[in-house]
Amino acid sequence: MAKFNPKQKINPFLWFDDQAEEAAKFYVTLFSKRKGAAKKSKIISVMRYMEDDKNSGKKKGSVLCVYFTLEGQEFVALNGGPLFKFNESVSFVINCKTQTEVDYFWNKLIADGGEESMCGWLKDKYGLSWQVTPTILIDMMIDKNTKKASRVMQVMMTQRKIEIEPLKKAFNQK
Amino acid sequence: MATLKQKISPFLWFDNQASEAATFYCSLFNNSKVTQDTPMVVTFELEGQKFLALNGGPQFKFTEALSLFVDCEDQKEVDHFWYKLIADGGEESMCGWLKDKYGLSWQIIPRTLMELMGDKDRAKAQRVMQAMMSMRKIDVQQLKDAYNGQVQSQTKN
Numbered sequence: 374m375a376k377f378n379p380k381q382k383i384n385p386f387l388w389f390d391d392q393a394e395e396a397a398k399f400y401v402t403l404f405s406k407r408k409g410a411a412k413k414s415k416i417i418s419v420m421r422y423m424e425d426d427k428n429s430g431k432k433k434g435s436v437l438c439v440y441f442t443l444e445g446q447e448f449v450a451l452n453g454g455p456l457f458k459f460n461e462s463v464s465f466v467i468n469c470k471t472q473t474e475v476d477y478f479w480n481k482l483i484a485d486g487g488e489e490s491m492c493g494w495l496k497d498k499y500g501l502s503w504q505v506t507p508t509i510l511i512d513m514m515i516d517k518n519t520k521k522a523s524r525v526m527q528v529m530m531t532q533r534k535i536e537i538e539p540l541k542k543a544f545n546q547k
Numbered sequence: 548m549a550t551l552k553q554k555i556s557p558f559l560w561f562d563n564q565a566s567e568a569a570t571f572y573c574s575l576f577n578n579s580k581v582t583q584d585t586p587m588v589v590t591f592e593l594e595g596q597k598f599l600a601l602n603g604g605p606q607f608k609f610t611e612a613l614s615l616f617v618d619c620e621d622q623k624e625v626d627h628f629w630y631k632l633i634a635d636g637g638e639e640s641m642c643g644w645l646k647d648k649y650g651l652s653w654q655i656i657p658r659t660l661m662e663l664m665g666d667k668d669r670a671k672a673q674r675v676m677q678a679m680m681s682m683r684k685i686d687v688q689q690l691k692d693a694y695n696g697q698v699q700s701q702t703k704n
Contacts, residue, residue: 412554
């Protein structure tokens with residue numbers, strides 16, 4: 374029997390028209406080329422359609438789903454046909470330690486047809502929403518000093534890609 | 548300081564039910580807890596995995612393009628998640644898919660299904676696939692019967 378041993382109880386499952394494998398490879402490359410990545414990112418397995426599928430219009434032998442992991446978070450990507458589109462209702466937060474890391478993910482994810490949005494949000498070229506977020510932003514926003522937190526929030530609301538320095542300045546302002 | 552063990556965390560956009568939904572999900576899974584409950588953002592863990600939920604207003608509705616796939620050990624676990632998640636206004640769909648009362652899509656899948664469908668004997672795998680396609684909630688015994696080439700449940704009773 375084939376081995377399917379997800380380490381996670383809950384796996385985010387992404388419905389693509391027909392770009393599951395291309396997208397999985399794109400995400401795996403993105404995360405594995407990051408400097409200082411602590412955990413591996415890789416394609417774990419690929420399943421194929423066993424016969425022509427009327428519902429999705431997919432041919433026998435074409436990719437049905439791809440199972441992959443990005444720095445410890447496992448995903449499944451499906452080629453299910455054009456029925457469903459991604460939207461902002463579910464996004465993925467990338468927890469970044471530094472501005473360099475924020476810049477890296479931001480620039481790679483908006484490339485080739487992706488789209489910038491506000492407050493660290495973007496859509497990649499497949500329409501999937503990501504939030505490229507420095508962890509220090511969260512730390513400042515949940516600070517017990519709500520005046521400081523609220524100043525940070527106000528600056529953040531004006532940013533597309535998150536810039537850490539202006540946020541810190543707002544936080545430390547006297 | 549917020550400690551984030553995961554590099555990537557799924558982030559769910561609710562109208563105004565983030566806290567209620569997080570509490571509900573935590574009641575279904577082991578090793579789960581709400582870790583932070585603020586008016587805007589709620590963070591919670593399900594089986595040790597970190598999620599965020601936002602009260603973001605009514606702009607965005609969940610779609611089937613993004614579902615959560617639950618890896619179940621046996622039929623008992625499938626039944627547990629299925630019935631809890633479709634309760635109080637959830638909705639059954641096909642092939643182990645459902646929507647919960649907040650509209651979020653889940654797939655409740657026994658590990659056996661993936662194993663049988665991945666079998667090297669493609670005729671067996673194909674029979675399992677066909678049996679699965681006719682199911683709403685996944686029935687492990689029927690999948691095994693299909694795998695073994697036994698008659699389907701219609702004539703079994």
